[in-house]
Amino acid sequence: MDIDFLLRAVQAAKVKYIDETWGNFRYLEGTKSVEDAKSGQGQKRYQKLLQNYRKKLPFFLQLYMLVLVRVTYFYRHPQDIIPSFRQKVQSIFSN
Structure with a gap:
């Protein structure tokens, strides 16, 4: 299959x-x-x-899947949490 x-x-x-x-x-x-x-x-x-x-998928299932994928990723790669957060903050304030 x-x-x-x-x-x-x-x-x-x-x-x-x-x-x-x-x-x-x-x-x-x-x-x-x-x-x-x-x-x-x-x-x-x-x-x-x-x-x-x-x-x-319906919107709420899309949102659920997005959160699930992100949580799973950071659970497996905790060392990426701070760099990812830092990058998001920098991109917000650079606009």
């Missing part, structure tokens, strides 16, 4: 979490997944796909 299919499916279905592995995957030479992984395009494609689906 690909991420685009999963994102479309959860929009149309009532989803229930089940803590089980139902499948697996493998990389095959010559496929888009392998070529994207080698070139670094896979992450860019994934982020663009998520961005497109987030735009379709």
Whole structure:
């Protein structure tokens, strides 16, 4: 299954979490997944796909996702909190 299919499916279905592995995957030479992984395009494609689906969400869910992504990022990279805050403040006062 690909991420685009999963994102479309959860929009149309009532989803229930089940803590089980139902499948697996493998990389095959010559496929888009392998070529994207080698070139670094896979992450860019994934982020663009998520961005497109987030735009379709209601406003409050968009806001929730924005906060969730930022909190998760800074939880994993606490050293970036102060530089990010400093950059935001500087950009506000430089205008």
